[in-house]
Amino acid sequence: MLTRPDPPTGRPGKPGGGRSHRVREALLGLLLLTPGLVGLGVFVVFPLFQAVYLSTRDNDILGNPTRSVGLAHFAELLTPEFGALLARTFLFTALVVVPGVLLPLAIAAPLTQKLPGMRIFRTAFALPFAYSASAASVVWLIMLNPGTSPVNWLLGLVGVQAPSWTSDPGWALVTVAAVTVWSVSGFNLLVLAAGLAQVDEDVLEAARIDGATGPRQFVSIVLPMISPSLFFAVVTTTLTALQALGQVHIMTDGGPNGSTSTLVYSIFDRAFHNNNSDYGLASAQGLVLLVVGVLLAAVQFGVLERRVHYR
């Protein structure tokens, strides 16, 4: 770069020696990208093609791919049962995303007030973020044990008869979703609190002078200003909910009678659980999950992000 004579115009990147510069820049860029691309290729792109291949194959009892079955595995998915599984997956995702974003938002608003002790509260509320899904599930199973539950005991004190959290078919999915909400809210709280902290005092001041107070100020000024954080929280929480496996596996193992079985659980079940090695069907379901993920991404980026206000 130093040996290259200055172009006549004095501005970089213009014709005259610029082409070799650009080639070198491009090569350098490619070189810097290589480690990332290799990782992506080995761990994402290659397995994706392998999933496509496997989804057209049967498996022997050891899981080796055998004869081609064409699209038979996909045809197997055209059943009311699989439709119910998808619907349950969407329901679970909604049960996680809506409270998993609104709850931290409600907590984050008072937490950003400059009051003494708020840092302690913020740390305490963000702590669930540090738990792994499995650890959280085990702890909550103990908290909700039908025999010894402290939660049920507390409810009993105020005269509420606790339901069978993990074995009542009406409650099991809600319970697993609630534990997931508990574990995602810590992270979302950090994201939203950081967003709120950056809201400009001057803007709020100006709004107040214009007569916008309370809810109006929150909806018209604060929400648009934290919308990038909010959008980010929605997208990552959606992903976490779509991929939630540990909670389902440990808390209910898909039961009672399949009422907490989601798409990811079903993939795990077909491929690895109970000595199954039906990688063909599992891969087909995995590709459905890919489509679901992409569709949700398209909806979120196409509809929601239009309303996001980037500065």
Place this chain on the structure above:
Amino acid sequence: MRTQARHRSPRTGRISTSLRRVTAGVALGLAAASTAACGAATTGASSATTQQLTAPPASALDGKGEVQVTFWHAMGGKNGEALQRLTDQFNQRNQGRIKVTLQYKNNYDDTLSAYKTALNSGQAPDLVQVYDIGTRFMIDSGSTVPVQSFVDVDKADISDIQPNIAGYYTVDNTLYSMPFNTSMPLLYINRTAFVEAGLDPDKPPRTLDEITAAARKLTVRDANGNITRYGFGTALYGWFVEQWTALAGQEFCDQGNGRDGRATKVNLATDEHVKQLEWWQRMTEEGLALKFNSDTAESDNAFTSGKTAMTLESTGSLGGFLANAEGKFEVGTGFYPKADASHGGGPIIGGASLWIVGKGKDDAHKRAAWEFTRFLATPDAQATWHTATGYFPISKSALDTDLDKQWRAQRPQFDTAIKQLESTALTKATQGCALGVMPQARKAEESAMQAAVHQGTDPRQALQDAEKSLDSAIKDYNQSVGG
């Protein structure tokens, strides 16, 4: 495998909105794709054969130096520690000849899953512990040397092994694997609660109807009508239903419980099973039994906390029950209850066994794995194992060792299990069902139990649904292994 886009800050600043939109969209899609790819982690194309391998003689170890044996197991906690002690003992005695290294693989399901992957990539261990219900699958994998083959080559005397225990792992009159950690189901009772309720703790219920009658007396309600203690409560664990089938002298799957030939059907929707699920429904509806899922950890916890007065569990839980109930109440044991007083069969043993891997292994390794397996089955090793873990000893004479006698003197509750095993005749029914997809069958069975007890589905309907859900799995499996 889970990709999470958590570390990207929401305000990266410089990148334009559209670029950000594209990258984030791609990240979301790829994250989903990587989950999709989770199901796609195998390579290789060799197909399983059922041809069995044969055992090498003792001379296979000559001139081989110290042979390294890898043993994959699923024994955590104090069980794992006991296994390590036994292994150290063996290694010390066989210095310069055999060295066994333990590898803990979390649980039975994960061990088997890892074993299948390892077979395909040539990374299989020399010895692997597999749960009871994986027996038929292991035979069909064609990857192991039957224990029978070593017994024949050595002309070894295995009459010391409890015949009922060896029976489970015997298919087509061949002992395929060496039983190791063995358990049996028992009825556990809260003796203190029995006395309180005016029941005789030395005469625990013997049938399901007697359980109902006892539970009516044991269930306690407070002034508001809330139940503070349930008479009964146990997990909806499929193993328990299989036990009732055996006690009724019935076979759980066809072809003589899969012992005469490859089973083609699981007998789930039987009158016997319908009656059992109806009993279970009545028990919960009447408020005599606490509702649980299929995980026994929950019902164990409720029993030791005194919330339930009777429960069903394996012999392996006795130690934990005694420790956790200490100072709260006295634990008693009874024979596993029969569904009907007229039933004359007995329970099936459960647990896991040891399989000697032959595929891709030289004779020295096969032989070394067998030497270690034989050591673990000796009376002394079994007495150590039994007293450290609470599992049932597979060796008859282990019960006559001083160590074992002392241990039982402190835990008379365990004698129930010994009496129960001794009074069980070995039949096709009590051998248990050997089925390639037995783990799936048990899961289906549990789904039916959950449907009946938690969703109020008609038991026969629930059992028929479960039976139907297994049809194609059994057919696919049998087709895959060429039979």
